[in-house]
Amino acid sequence: MRAAVVFKPDSMNMAEEVRDFLLSIGVDAEVCEQSREIEKYDIIVSVGGDGTILRTLQMLEKCPPIFGVNTGKVGLLTHANPDNYRVELEKAIREMNVEEFMRIECFTAEKLVALNEIAILTAVPARLVEFHIAVDGVKIESMRSDGLLASTPIGSTAYALSTGGPIIDPYMRCMLIVPIAPFKLGWKPWVVGSKRRITVRIRGRPCLAIADGHRIVELQPGAEMEIRESPHPARFFSIGNRMGRITEMLRQMD
Numbered sequence: 001m002r003a004a005v006v007f008k009p010d011s012m013n014m015a016e017e018v019r020d021f022l023l024s025i026g027v028d029a030e031v032c033e034q035s036r037e038i039e040k041y042d043i044i045v046s047v048g049g050d051g052t053i054l055r056t057l058q059m060l061e062k063c064p065p066i067f068g069v070n071t072g073k074v075g076l077l078t079h080a081n082p083d084n085y086r087v088e089l090e091k092a093i094r095e096m097n098v099e100e101f102m103r104i105e106c107f108t109a110e111k112l113v114a115l116n117e118i119a120i121l122t123a124v125p126a127r128l129v130e131f132h133i134a135v136d137g138v139k140i141e142s143m144r145s146d147g148l149l150a151s152t153p154i155g156s157t158a159y160a161l162s163t164g165g166p167i168i169d170p171y172m173r174c175m176l177i178v179p180i181a182p183f184k185l186g187w188k189p190w191v192v193g194s195k196r197r198i199t200v201r202i203r204g205r206p207c208l209a210i211a212d213g214h215r216i217v218e219l220q221p222g223a224e225m226e227i228r229e230s231p232h233p234a235r236f237f238s239i240g241n242r243m244g245r246i247t248e249m250l251r252q253m254d
Contacts, residue, residue: 001093002028003030005022010071018047023120038056042065044066045068047071049074052072053066054115058211063232092237094205099237099238099242100236102229102235109218113230115234116151118210120207123207130142134199140190144183147182148179153176156176163181166189167246170242173194173229174192177191201222206218
């Protein structure tokens, strides 16, 4: 078994410690840069926070199972911390229980892929953008707002939560559409099936399409983008009751 250990910049020493531990239990491990090359490894150990995992996933199409050691703040996607990672990581490798979570992709000038959300934000601060939204070719809404989110279930506890979206069971297969500061009374988020295709047309002003807060594409007025489920899910080592874990961590954020 070969393991790639990726890390955020201030966690290099911890990453080297994790690599040495993996070597000590018979796993061929290397500390690696975040790149497409890590697809060839059997597992990925991410040392950092949720952002480190999201940045790593931006590099990957086919995803080896990920184990997260949290040296960040929230850690909803991680499995252990620097104090207990040895026990949890060895157990995860021994049992190899892996779970998959859907990602979404969108097509504009280039393809974007996201585990949490694709955000479409106005490129001109404090100026509204007009959005026309359709699902499978059927118009569901037109509005002016600061932006729009298309989120996965696991992303419903990220940016979408702060914009007033619902918390969705991370094991469901669906997509969430939620506006950011809409200039319209009574607008509600939409939850649509994972096999649907969401089309967003932009009017009036340029926007930025941002995947998981990392990859950015500029969109000009008149641009149209299609959002759908990616055929390549993210794969993680199981942490048991993930819904319970999410609930507990959200309570700690109050």
